[in-house]
Amino acid sequence: MESNEELVNRNRLIAGxxxxxxxxxxxxxxxxxxKSRQPQANQRSPVSQLAYCSSNAVRPCIVSFSLDSDGxxxxxxxxxxxxxxxxxxxxxRIESSDESIYECQKVKGFSTSVYCIGEKMSxxxxxxxxxxxxxxxxxxxEGRFAIIGLALPTPEFAISTSGTEPGASPTQGIFxxxxxxxxxxxSPSYPNPGYPNPSYPKPSYP
Amino acid sequence: MNVLPDGLSVLADHWRLVSGILVIxxxxxFLVYSAIKLIFGSGLTSGEYYSLAISGWMLPASFLSLxxxxxxxxxxxxxxxxxISIIVFVVMLFFRIEKGVAPDPKAVALGLLFLFCIxxxxxxxFVSKALIPFYFDSAQHYxxxxxxxxxxxxxxxxxxxxxxxxxxxxxxxxxxxxxxxxAMRVEITDAMLVLGQMILVVTPISSFFILxxxxxxxxxxxxxxxxxxxxxxxxxxxxxWGKYPALASLALIQFALSIAYLxxxxxxxxxxxxxxGVYAILGAGILTSGFTHSRSLVIFGIAALAWVGASWxxxxxxxxxxxxxxxxxxxxxxxxxxxxxxxVFGPLFDPYIQKGYLVTAGILFLxxxxxxACPHLAFPGILSIFLLLGSLFVPVVVPGYGxxxxxxxxxxxMILYLPLSLLGGLxxxxxxxxxxxAQGKLGNLHFMWGxxxxxxxxxxxxxxxxxxxxxxxxxCCAIVSADDLVAMDWMDKNLPPDxxxxxxxxxxxxxxxxxxxxYVSGDAGAWIxxxxxxATFPLPYDSDxxxxxxxxxxxxxxxxxxxxxxxxxxxxxxxxxxxxDWYGSLLSxxxxxxxxxxxxN
Numbered sequence: 001m002e003s004n005e006e007l008v009n010r011n012r013l014i015a016g017x018x019x020x021x022x023x024x025x026x027x028x029x030x031x032x033x034x035k036s037r038q039p040q041a042n043q044r045s046p047v048s049q050l051a052y053c054s055s056n057a058v059r060p061c062i063v064s065f066s067l068d069s070d071g072x073x074x075x076x077x078x079x080x081x082x083x084x085x086x087x088x089x090x091x092x093r094i095e096s097s098d099e100s101i102y103e104c105q106k107v108k109g110f111s112t113s114v115y116c117i118g119e120k121m122s123x124x125x126x127x128x129x130x131x132x133x134x135x136x137x138x139x140x141x142e143g144r145f146a147i148i149g150l151a152l153p154t155p156e157f158a159i160s161t162s163g164t165e166p167g168a169s170p171t172q173g174i175f176x177x178x179x180x181x182x183x184x185x186x187s188p189s190y191p192n193p194g195y196p197n198p199s200y201p202k203p204s205y206p
Numbered sequence: 207m208n209v210l211p212d213g214l215s216v217l218a219d220h221w222r223l224v225s226g227i228l229v230i231x232x233x234x235x236f237l238v239y240s241a242i243k244l245i246f247g248s249g250l251t252s253g254e255y256y257s258l259a260i261s262g263w264m265l266p267a268s269f270l271s272l273x274x275x276x277x278x279x280x281x282x283x284x285x286x287x288x289x290i291s292i293i294v295f296v297v298m299l300f301f302r303i304e305k306g307v308a309p310d311p312k313a314v315a316l317g318l319l320f321l322f323c324i325x326x327x328x329x330x331x332f333v334s335k336a337l338i339p340f341y342f343d344s345a346q347h348y349x350x351x352x353x354x355x356x357x358x359x360x361x362x363x364x365x366x367x368x369x370x371x372x373x374x375x376x377x378x379x380x381x382x383x384x385x386x387x388x389a390m391r392v393e394i395t396d397a398m399l400v401l402g403q404m405i406l407v408v409t410p411i412s413s414f415f416i417l418x419x420x421x422x423x424x425x426x427x428x429x430x431x432x433x434x435x436x437x438x439x440x441x442x443x444x445x446x447w448g449k450y451p452a453l454a455s456l457a458l459i460q461f462a463l464s465i466a467y468l469x470x471x472x473x474x475x476x477x478x479x480x481x482x483g484v485y486a487i488l489g490a491g492i493l494t495s496g497f498t499h500s501r502s503l504v505i506f507g508i509a510a511l512a513w514v515g516a517s518w519x520x521x522x523x524x525x526x527x528x529x530x531x532x533x534x535x536x537x538x539x540x541x542x543x544x545x546x547x548x549x550v551f552g553p554l555f556d557p558y559i560q561k562g563y564l565v566t567a568g569i570l571f572l573x574x575x576x577x578x579a580c581p582h583l584a585f586p587g588i589l590s591i592f593l594l595l596g597s598l599f600v601p602v603v604v605p606g607y608g609x610x611x612x613x614x615x616x617x618x619x620m621i622l623y624l625p626l627s628l629l630g631g632l633x634x635x636x637x638x639x640x641x642x643x644a645q646g647k648l649g650n651l652h653f654m655w656g657x658x659x660x661x662x663x664x665x666x667x668x669x670x671x672x673x674x675x676x677x678x679x680x681x682c683c684a685i686v687s688a689d690d691l692v693a694m695d696w697m698d699k700n701l702p703p704d705x706x707x708x709x710x711x712x713x714x715x716x717x718x719x720x721x722x723x724x725y726v727s728g729d730a731g732a733w734i735x736x737x738x739x740x741a742t743f744p745l746p747y748d749s750d751x752x753x754x755x756x757x758x759x760x761x762x763x764x765x766x767x768x769x770x771x772x773x774x775x776x777x778x779x780x781x782x783x784x785x786x787d788w789y790g791s792l793l794s795x796x797x798x799x800x801x802x803x804x805x806x807n
Contacts, residue, residue, distance in 0.1 A: 110695075
């Protein structure tokens with residue numbers, strides 16, 4: 001006959017073993033999944049279908065197309081995660097078979113967000129998109145569709161990186177808008193929140 | 207149902223981070239368990255120990271994170287010695303603690319453990335749809351964590367210490383998140399998102415202890431856990447608002463209240479040494495809770511007032527007791543009417559009435575049994591609801607922060623679940639007792655109902671959650687789109703470091719007075735400074751950029767660029783486009799635009 005203490009100890013052992021097992025399973029599962037999801041550069045796996053992002057879209061997918069002031073086209077792409085290899089984008093015009101290469105870079109601090117910069121393409125034109133591994137030029141994803149929207153800037157302005165930004169004299173003009181919440185920040189800063197928390201939103205639950 | 211695949215997918219992507227956080231939680235839990243086990247021995251059941259220990263996990267975790275910060279910042283050998291001492295202490299505790307616990311069905315602790323593991327997967331599904339932590343609060347938290355992490359690496363002067371944020375700010379969550387990000391070598395945004403979800407996993411389990419210990423009913427305890435987790439969309443919904451410190455304090459509040467409850471219960475039983483131990487844990491719990499979220503101190507005040515008030519109330523003659531009880535109920539009704547009549551408080555009852563009326567109605571029904579079976583706990587619960595709502599109207603002046611009220615609407619909205627779920631649990635225990643007492647009179651059928659009332663109640667909560675509960679982010683608060691992230695990265699690489707960027711803002715009003723509390727970003731502009739280190743300054747989102755006076759303001763403030771996000775409360779880009787002589791477009795994306803101010807020359 002087991003004593004109460006022995007029974008309790010056994011229960012504790014079971015509980016401890018369960019925690020440990022659960023943790024180990026989680027970790028092993030995560031490891032296996034992350035390995036299996038990672039497209040290996042030299043691995044022959046089915047190529048993903050590339051399309052516009054939607055709520056249930058498979059990644060990688062294309063978020064948007066836009067233009068910078070130099071007339072370059074930016075292609076905004078969401079990838080599955082940090083394990084997705086570095087890549088470049090190749091866009092082929094179906095009609096003329098002309099190819100354009102777009103260099104891609106990850107957004108700093110956000111491994112799923114990548115954008116590629118290159119030649120501007122026309123809206124509505126039939127295009128073949130290919131995401132290609134930078135390591136060994138293997139195809140990671142491809143899709144054929146037209147650009148349905150391209151955000152356009154006003155074209156005349158070039159960006160200045162010299163640090164000589166246009167500025168006005170502090171004495172220029174009078175402050176005509178009252179009251180305005182203009183709170184210039186002498187150093188990089190965020191609008192100071194209220195105590196003791198930077199409180200919360202107007203919309204509660206949509 | 208995509209929740210499980212999505213949760214597992216996040217686990218696959220962030221397995222190192224999740225495992226790291228779980229190790230921290232479990233180690234902290236073991237430390238707390240060891241401390242309370244030394245005091246209470248076999249006086250608590252395994253389920254109670256599990257719940258109480260996990261509710262206090264932030265206490266050792268915050269302490270360890272603080273040590274990490276001080277050690278990294280000051281690099282004093284003393285802190286290294288302290289860390290080693292803690293590890294040695296843990297090992298010693300493991301061999302010293304008494305092994306026995308109060309007899310209890312083993313399935314309960316295992317059930318809580320199972321719930322914990324399942325909740326980890328379910329809650330991680332949220333992260334699968336999140337690019338970045340939500341709302342403008344998160345940007346502030348990110349910046350604070352970033353300052354902490356960078357502060358530790360940047361400091362080279364031994365023995366120097368600099369507070370990482372200007373002015374006072376509660377740093378508990380930020381320290382732990384910074385420690386996690388630093389130790390796991392992950393991005394701060396990922397650490398915030400995953401840690402936030404892990405906090406949501408732990409918080410409901412914290413509610414089990416007090417119910418189980420008071421009523422002896424495991425099913426009532428588990429019912430409260432289910433209510434806290436899935437009964438209403440609060441408190442979990444607050445991650446959409448980026449209320450990480452407030453969320454992190456919820457488990458700590460319950461931990462400290464549970465320890466306070468145990469100290470009251472054991473005041474005539476525990477030895478002086480053990481009593482001192484209880485008070486030390488209680489003090490540490492309250493301190494850590496205040497350090498995690500300052501307003502939790504108000505909650506302790508409310509709990510103390512409710513407890514003292516209830517003790518006084520219980521000793522009154524029955525007629526006066528009934529009168530005061532109905533007076534409090536009337537007071538709550540009047541408060542509800544008053545709150546509903548004020549725009550600024552409008553959404554306070556959304557989680558409990560508009561979206562959670564079925565569960566709330568069930569709680570109201572169960573409250574009758576709670577008041578009959580456990581008036582010494584049910585009445586403080588009702589009184590605390592009255593005080594929580596009332597605290598919205600109590601003005602306080604905090605030097606440097608102006609006129610405030612004891613609590614603000616969002617915090618009351620997110621913590622109201624606590625007294626409600628406790629009332630529900632007490633009520634269920636009362637109902638179970640009632641049905642079991644009726645066994646003699648009414649036969650076996652009613653005995654069976656008494657035994658299974660808990661299962662039925664838990665089942666109803668889960669069925670309601672299946673149809674109502676949303677584990678994914680709400681659209682309300684995603685102020686940053688994928689375009690915004692690219693635009694900010696583009697700014698980081700292309701704009702000069704001394705660029706001064708105008709961002710859209712909206713007024714913050716959450717107090718009863720409706721008074722203006724400052725400007726907060728209405729779009730992704732909130733993240734520009736945290737992510738790019740460029741200076742920003744706010745202007746109302748509805749400013750008219752076709753007007754000369756607005757250009758004059760920008761010129762006076764030396765604004766060099768304007769950021770236009772993709773939310774409703776962003777600047778109107780069409781106005782900027784009409785004045786290309788004043789504002790030149792640098793980058794135009796569907797949901798993010800950057801303009802250069804060129805009209806000042």
